[in-house]
Amino acid sequence: MMASQLVSNVTHARKDVASPATSPLLSFLLHFAKEERNYVDVIKDTKGEVLWELGRKALIPACTPSPDDSSDVVDESEQDKEKFLDIINGPGLKAVPPGTTVTIVGAGMSGLVAGYELKRAKFDVRILEASSRVGGRVVTFRDPLFAPGLHAEGGAMRIPANHFLSHAYINKFDINTLFPFEMKNKFIYLSGFRNGTTLTYDCFNRKLKNCDSELLKLFPNLKASEKGKTCDELFFEAVKPVVKLFNDLYNSARKDEPTKIRIAYQGVTEVYDKYTLRSYLEEVAHWSPDAVRLYDLGNAHVVFENGFIESWKDAFLSSNTSGETAGMQQLQHGMDHVPKAFISPDRKRMSLAENITYGARVTNVIDISPTGDAPPKIKVEYEIGTGDKLSVDSDFVIFAVPYTAQRAITKSRPFTPSLEQAIRDVRYVEVTKVLLQYKKRWWEDVFDSDNQGKDGGMVSDLPIRYTMFPKTEGNKQFRHTKRGAVMAAYTFQQDATILGAMSPERRVRIAAENLNHVFPSADSLQYLEAGASQVFPSDELAGGSAFCYFGPGQKSQYLETMCTPDWAYPQDSGNYRVFFAGEHASYTHGWIQGAIEAALRCVKQAHEAATSRPSK
Numbered sequence: 001m002m003a004s005q006l007v008s009n010v011t012h013a014r015k016d017v018a019s020p021a022t023s024p025l026l027s028f029l030l031h032f033a034k035e036e037r038n039y040v041d042v043i044k045d046t047k048g049e050v051l052w053e054l055g056r057k058a059l060i061p062a063c064t065p066s067p068d069d070s071s072d073v074v075d076e077s078e079q080d081k082e083k084f085l086d087i088i089n090g091p092g093l094k095a096v097p098p099g100t101t102v103t104i105v106g107a108g109m110s111g112l113v114a115g116y117e118l119k120r121a122k123f124d125v126r127i128l129e130a131s132s133r134v135g136g137r138v139v140t141f142r143d144p145l146f147a148p149g150l151h152a153e154g155g156a157m158r159i160p161a162n163h164f165l166s167h168a169y170i171n172k173f174d175i176n177t178l179f180p181f182e183m184k185n186k187f188i189y190l191s192g193f194r195n196g197t198t199l200t201y202d203c204f205n206r207k208l209k210n211c212d213s214e215l216l217k218l219f220p221n222l223k224a225s226e227k228g229k230t231c232d233e234l235f236f237e238a239v240k241p242v243v244k245l246f247n248d249l250y251n252s253a254r255k256d257e258p259t260k261i262r263i264a265y266q267g268v269t270e271v272y273d274k275y276t277l278r279s280y281l282e283e284v285a286h287w288s289p290d291a292v293r294l295y296d297l298g299n300a301h302v303v304f305e306n307g308f309i310e311s312w313k314d315a316f317l318s319s320n321t322s323g324e325t326a327g328m329q330q331l332q333h334g335m336d337h338v339p340k341a342f343i344s345p346d347r348k349r350m351s352l353a354e355n356i357t358y359g360a361r362v363t364n365v366i367d368i369s370p371t372g373d374a375p376p377k378i379k380v381e382y383e384i385g386t387g388d389k390l391s392v393d394s395d396f397v398i399f400a401v402p403y404t405a406q407r408a409i410t411k412s413r414p415f416t417p418s419l420e421q422a423i424r425d426v427r428y429v430e431v432t433k434v435l436l437q438y439k440k441r442w443w444e445d446v447f448d449s450d451n452q453g454k455d456g457g458m459v460s461d462l463p464i465r466y467t468m469f470p471k472t473e474g475n476k477q478f479r480h481t482k483r484g485a486v487m488a489a490y491t492f493q494q495d496a497t498i499l500g501a502m503s504p505e506r507r508v509r510i511a512a513e514n515l516n517h518v519f520p521s522a523d524s525l526q527y528l529e530a531g532a533s534q535v536f537p538s539d540e541l542a543g544g545s546a547f548c549y550f551g552p553g554q555k556s557q558y559l560e561t562m563c564t565p566d567w568a569y570p571q572d573s574g575n576y577r578v579f580f581a582g583e584h585a586s587y588t589h590g591w592i593q594g595a596i597e598a599a600l601r602c603v604k605q606a607h608e609a610a611t612s613r614p615s616k
């Protein structure tokens, strides 16, 4: 193919992707676009077909994007966008034969979406949920934990603009109103800086830029090349080669849009999946230990042992620059309205209200051999509150629980060895959140007096680590009250274990004292009224973990296996009967979008299995 032909193909493809659904995760691409690189020689699909190969050297300069063109950067999940939106917004999948049954384990977002779409396709749907509510890791605290009218999120709290699946259901079900979520960090507190002096984040950045000697005392061994840069600047520079590789692969792939996305991510994965965030920064970007520490202390949400690709994709969470472009929003009346929409009477005949059995903890799954002409069935056994065991038989089963919870469910025969290994091995992250209710939104004055608006984030090296002061403007919770609920602590890994190990009362007290320490002039302890916390390390139904984030090498090793169904009948036939949903089995870990993505993949798989089954 001539260079000019390639350019015209790329131009055409760009028109297709020019949508607001571009990825916040890669808004770094605004900053860096091209230059020479040579990492991947050839990319093949799973059947070995060559999708992209070297030989582009002469072509790349002609088709690299201009540095200010980020509109063609897409999230990995967008390769399935059209087919998944078709399911949600279209007339629904073709009806399956009457009497086709499916049992779904778990009524979190993934189980609910799978149940809803399969019900639309005329499956007879049964959802077994161990708790007494829907939503799983979408959990909103309100009255009676907080004063009437107030709420705060124990799990999911915000939705980026490009999460097209989350937005699709919010739009389709007309679920209350979205309004902006403030991503910007406004303050930072480092105990070692002037004996613990709180800085505005703008001031912190200025001090970094100006190589302020007092601040640099905390990071005395920064390399000369690391001085005079903000955390964002350091990180953007560090990921430059990854961004360039992505751009090169994406823009020079000669296929349709979904394939271009796949090629670009496959190439990036081939080269960088072996790194954790820490090992990438140390070994590839050659950061000094002090630069690593600065990045950790200067940001929210830094988990160094996450796989590098996961961290890179979600780096906008730790960046004031990229965080702003993410178009993050929240729901006026709480995130739990999303799962609740699936059981709402507004769904009429499609409501899942009566399809769910609550208080039903699945303990065992049995593959029942067919007898005579009868088709094979799967028996799902579950425990109810009395301790009694009940069971339900169905044609298909969908697991929609985290692996960490699934491990406690026994079965009559194992899944494939690679899937069993994934269930044991795939990495999860721990989170503890502490939420505090104050009689007065004291922080608004603090922010105001420093020209920081009225809300936003605060990072610190105290046990609370990251605080999110809720948006004031347009927040209907605050229309009739001076009160407010703050996410005082959002902690990960060891920090989450430390707070999680405390008694609930002590956790609340420590969080309130930490905030009082950071903003002493506000004298906030006098306004404290109530507190609640969500400790994922001890949340049994979440499997003692918050969400999946692959460790190094796990994306390459496991993702495909995790998305492949099992228990074919006859064995080795490809007529699968067990499917795997849940946020972990997706491209978008730690997000509702991922839970929906995995559910819709299972819907397609189960529908295909049901419609291609030999008739009885």
Ligand SMILES: Cc1cc2nc3c(=O)[nH]c(=O)nc-3n(C[C@H](O)[C@H](O)[C@H](O)COP(=O)(O)OP(=O)(O)OC[C@H]3O[C@@H](n4cnc5c(N)ncnc54)[C@H](O)[C@@H]3O)c2cc1C
Binding pocket: 105, 106, 107, 108, 109, 110, 111, 128, 129, 130, 131, 133, 134, 135, 136, 137, 138, 154, 155, 156, 157, 158, 159, 166, 360, 361, 362, 363, 400, 401, 402, 405, 406, 409, 431, 433, 536, 541, 542, 545, 546, 547, 581, 582, 583, 584, 589, 590, 591, 592, 593, 594, 595
């Ligand atoms: C702290 C935190 C913050 C987050 N922030 C965001 C955010 O801001 N935006 C966003 O989009 N996403 C966010 N997420 C991610 C999002 O909440 C999850 O990805 C999503 O809710 C997972 O849904 P799921 O259906 O896969 O799993 P779950 O929600 O875990 O659902 C599984 C269900 O199975 C049930 N169950 C478990 N074991 C059994 C059993 N043996 N038998 C029967 N039932 C069982 C559980 O009770 C649960 O209801 C966050 C998650 C956490 C933890």
